[in-house]
Amino acid sequence: MIRTLSWAYLAVAYAFVFLPVAVLVAFSFQDGRLPVPPFKGVTLDWYAKVLGNDDLTAALLNSLLVAVVSSLVALILGFLAAHALARVRLPGSALMRGVLIAPMTVSYLIVALGLLNLFNLTGLRLSLLTAGIGHVVVNLPLCFAITYAAMGDHQRSAERAARDLGAPEWKVVTLISAPMLAVPLAAAFFLSVTFSWDEFIIAFLLTRFDVTLPVEIWSMLKSGLSPATNAVGSLVFLVSVTLVILLELTVFRKRP
Amino acid sequence: MSLAAKDRRQAWGLLAPALVWTAAFFILPFFAMIALSFAHMEGREIVRGFDPGNYTRIFTDPVMLEALRNSLEITVVVTVISIVLAYPLAAIIAFRVPACWQRLALLLAVLPFWTSYVVRSYSWLLVLGQNGVVNKTLLGLGLIAEPLEIASTRAATVIGFVHFFVMLLTLTIYANLIQLSPNYARAAQDLGASRWQCFTHVILPLTLPGVITGAFLTFVLCIGDYITPQILGGNTELTLPQLIMLQLGRSGNFPLASALSVVLMAVVTLAYFASSRWLRLDRV
Numbered sequence: 001m002i003r004t005l006s007w008a009y010l011a012v013a014y015a016f017v018f019l020p021v022a023v024l025v026a027f028s029f030q031d032g033r034l035p036v037p038p039f040k041g042v043t044l045d046w047y048a049k050v051l052g053n054d055d056l057t058a059a060l061l062n063s064l065l066v067a068v069v070s071s072l073v074a075l076i077l078g079f080l081a082a083h084a085l086a087r088v089r090l091p092g093s094a095l096m097r098g099v100l101i102a103p104m105t106v107s108y109l110i111v112a113l114g115l116l117n118l119f120n121l122t123g124l125r126l127s128l129l130t131a132g133i134g135h136v137v138v139n140l141p142l143c144f145a146i147t148y149a150a151m152g153d154h155q156r157s158a159e160r161a162a163r164d165l166g167a168p169e170w171k172v173v174t175l176i177s178a179p180m181l182a183v184p185l186a187a188a189f190f191l192s193v194t195f196s197w198d199e200f201i202i203a204f205l206l207t208r209f210d211v212t213l214p215v216e217i218w219s220m221l222k223s224g225l226s227p228a229t230n231a232v233g234s235l236v237f238l239v240s241v242t243l244v245i246l247l248e249l250t251v252f253r254k255r256p
Numbered sequence: 257m258s259l260a261a262k263d264r265r266q267a268w269g270l271l272a273p274a275l276v277w278t279a280a281f282f283i284l285p286f287f288a289m290i291a292l293s294f295a296h297m298e299g300r301e302i303v304r305g306f307d308p309g310n311y312t313r314i315f316t317d318p319v320m321l322e323a324l325r326n327s328l329e330i331t332v333v334v335t336v337i338s339i340v341l342a343y344p345l346a347a348i349i350a351f352r353v354p355a356c357w358q359r360l361a362l363l364l365a366v367l368p369f370w371t372s373y374v375v376r377s378y379s380w381l382l383v384l385g386q387n388g389v390v391n392k393t394l395l396g397l398g399l400i401a402e403p404l405e406i407a408s409t410r411a412a413t414v415i416g417f418v419h420f421f422v423m424l425l426t427l428t429i430y431a432n433l434i435q436l437s438p439n440y441a442r443a444a445q446d447l448g449a450s451r452w453q454c455f456t457h458v459i460l461p462l463t464l465p466g467v468i469t470g471a472f473l474t475f476v477l478c479i480g481d482y483i484t485p486q487i488l489g490g491n492t493e494l495t496l497p498q499l500i501m502l503q504l505g506r507s508g509n510f511p512l513a514s515a516l517s518v519v520l521m522a523v524v525t526l527a528y529f530a531s532s533r534w535l536r537l538d539r540v
Contacts, residue, residue, distance in 0.1 A: 006348045013345045014365065017423060020379035021368045023389050027382060035382055037392040081274035084267040100274055103282045105524070107480025109497050110517045114285030117292060117510060137281045140274060169266050198372050201482055205504070214374050221378055221487065225385075233375030240370035248363060 021237065028230035035227045046231040056232065059216035063197050066128055066212055070135035071143075071192035077136070078143030079185065083177055086151040087159070097148075104141040111137055112205040119206070126208040134202040139192040146191070150184035151177075190247055194240065293515035302511060310515035320499065324519070327496040330410065331479040334417040335471050341418065342425035343467070349426070350433040362430060366423040377487040380416045381407055384488075408490025416488045417478055424477075425470045432466030433459075468534035475527050480520060496520050 027035035031043040050056060081100055085093055103111060115134050116126075124130060155177065162176045163169075178185065200214040207215060213236070220229050293311075295304045314320045345365065353361045368376065383389050384406040391403040406412050440462065444454040482497040489495070494502070496516060503513035528535070 003352070006352045009344055010348050010352075010361075013341070013422075017365060017368055017419065019389075020376060020383055020419065021371055023382050024371070024375065024379040034387070036385065036387040037389060077274040077277055080270040084270035088263050088267040090264060090267060090271075096271065096275065099278055099283070103278065105476065105528070106282075106286075107476065107497075107520060107524070109480050109482060109500060110286075110289070110521060111282065113500070113504075113513060113517055114289045115281060116504075117288055117514070118281070118285040120510075121288070133281055136277065140277065144274065169270075173270075194370070200374055214372060217372065217374050217378075221374070225382065229375070229378060230382075233372060233378065236372045236375060237368075237370065240372075241367060244363075244367075244370055248359075 024230050025234045025237070028227055028234045030227045030230070033226070035225055035230045046227040047235075050228055050231045050235070056213075056216055059211055059213045062128055062210050063213040066132045066135060066203070067193045067196040070132040070196050071139060071189050073132075074136045074139035074192050075143045075185065075189050078140050078145075078188065079147045079178070079181075080173070082144050082148035082151060083173060086148060087156065100144050101141045103137050104145075108138060108199070108201050112202040115202075116205050126206055128207060128210050128212075131203045131206040131212065134206050135192075135196040135199060138199075138202070139195060142195070143188040143192060146184050146188040147181060150181055155180050187247075190243065194243070198236075198240075289514045290518060292511055293518050295511040297507070297509055297511060300508060310512050311519075313512070314515060314519055319494070320516070323494045323496050323499040324523075326410075326493050327479050328523070330413060330417070330485070330495065331475055334414055334421060334478050335474045337414070337418050338421035338425050338474055339467060339471060342422045342470075343429055345422070346426045346429035346433055350430055358434075362427070365426055369420075369423045374483055374487075376420065377416050377484050380412065380419070380488055384412050384415065407488065408492060410489060410493065412488040412490075413485045416484045417481075420484075421474045421478065425467075425474065428466055428470040428473070429463065432463045436462055465534045468531050472527060472531045472535055476524050479523060 026039070028046055029042045029044070030039065030046070031041035078100075084090075085097060090096070112134060115130070115137070119126060119130055158180065159172050159176050162172045167175070198214060199212075200218065203212040204215050204218065211219075213232075217229065217232055220226070220232070291304075292302075294306050294308065295302050296307045296309050297303070314324075349358055349361045349365065371379070381388070385391070386403050386405070386407065388407065390406065391400075394400045395403065406415075436459065440458050441454055444458045445451075449457065480497060482495075482501055485495045486498055486501075496519070500513045500516045500520075503509040503516065
């Protein structure tokens with residue numbers, strides 16, 4: 001009885017979770033002007049239209065650029081800070097951990113608003129760079145927390161051994177710490193990329209002429225329902241899922 | 257110089273970039289925002305000073321109060337429903353699904369998590385809209401005579417949010433359940449506890465920190481979100497983030513937007529202290 005109920009619940013839960021995605025993908029093939037029932041037949045026109053749209057492809061490239069560069073910066077800053085805090089007891093290290101984690105507990109909207117005000121005051125023009133700065137702010141705590149949590153005694157002794165044998169600090173970091181932490185570093189990087197790639201509110205408030213993909217999709221929504229939006233959404237989903245599956249099969253597989 | 261002192265100096269050097277970044281682009285703007293919330297507008301000019309007028313307005317203007325209330329109501333309802341739905345899902349995956357299929361089951365349960373955030377809300381519009389899948393199906397089955405008005409209501413906002421947070425909470429609760437040693441449950445049952453007693457007296461208290469942590473995350477992300485209520489809720493009622501965006505767009509009223517953000521922060525801080533006894537943010 002409970003067994004049957006469990007499987008029924010599982011089925012209903014999966015149906016609920018997949019319903020919007022299924023509808024999104026199904027109606028991206030709609031041979032008609034509206035992505036709602038009745039389904040009028042299959043066409044790839046909307047995909048052709050979307051892939052031929054210069055604004056969208058430009059936004060896609062912008063998104064990739066911002067995601068990769070901001071995640072790299074966040075990863076390097078977060079990793080170095082974690083390395084320092086895990087190694088030496090500094091006065092106030094609990095406070096510093098708190099400061100580095102703090103942006104995680106604040107709404108993205110507030111981070112964006114604060115930066116918008118700052119850039120207005122300093123006269124820095126809004127661009128992909130300013131959006132990227134915002135993304136580093138929110139991804140730095142994530143990268144720091146993941147790499148900090150992954151550092152253990154085993155790692156510390158290997159680093160100490162390298163130091164005792166005369167390695168300068170930069171060699172310890174690049175030849176010992178980083179390779180030993182390859183898996184958590186990769187996890188932090190790809191998590192940051194997926195967050196940044198999909199982030200809307202910071203990118204919306206901190207860009208002006210060159211925009212990222214979520215912002216471009218947002219402006220598509222203003223003209224109402226269209227299978228073109230479904231096609232873009234399905235493509236983004238396809239890319240993200242491919243990335244997740246690749247990660248699952250490579251990086252996370254080796255975990256004991 | 258002693259070795260320890262050299263170590264410490266190097267550590268500061270490694271720490272400095274991250275600290276400077278956080279100070280310059282998070283802490284400084286944050287305090288600037290608080291200062292700005294005490295400024296006011298004269299025409300289109302921002303006049304700085306110490307004027308608590310924005311705050312008196314927020315707590316007296318019915319529009320602002322209603323937005324605050326809407327945000328709180330929606331967030332609490334979403335948090336409760338999401339936990340109630342996600343807990344059994346996580347438990348079934350952890351205890352019923354064979355171990356070798358669990359990772360796949362979990363991966364599938366959160367797969368739509370990876371659709372674009374903006375697109376996910378839009379998809380719900382296709383499902384719930386006047387001519388959407390739900391209405392067309394119910395009409396076709398003859399269960400309703402008129403299309404239901406779900407899109408552009410609070411119900412749509414709540415459904416959109418619940419969909420997202422069920423996935424998030426399933427992940428955090430599952431991570432908690434799977435760490436429990438089966439011996440606790442076995443011991444309880446050896447001592448004569450029924451299945452239900454075992455759950456309420458052993459499993460649930462042990463997973464409470466994980467659940468509260470997930471609830472706190474849900475609260476923070478939900479109350480600060482602009483997209484879902486903006487796309488799904490229509491413009492019948494406003495939430496706090498929508499009100500903030502309106503101030504930025506229409507009137508360029510940065511001081512009021514800042515004051516509203518400070519209030520939003522204060523609400524989150526209160527939620528933090530209410531749940532801090534059980535929070536394990538370092539173990540998410």
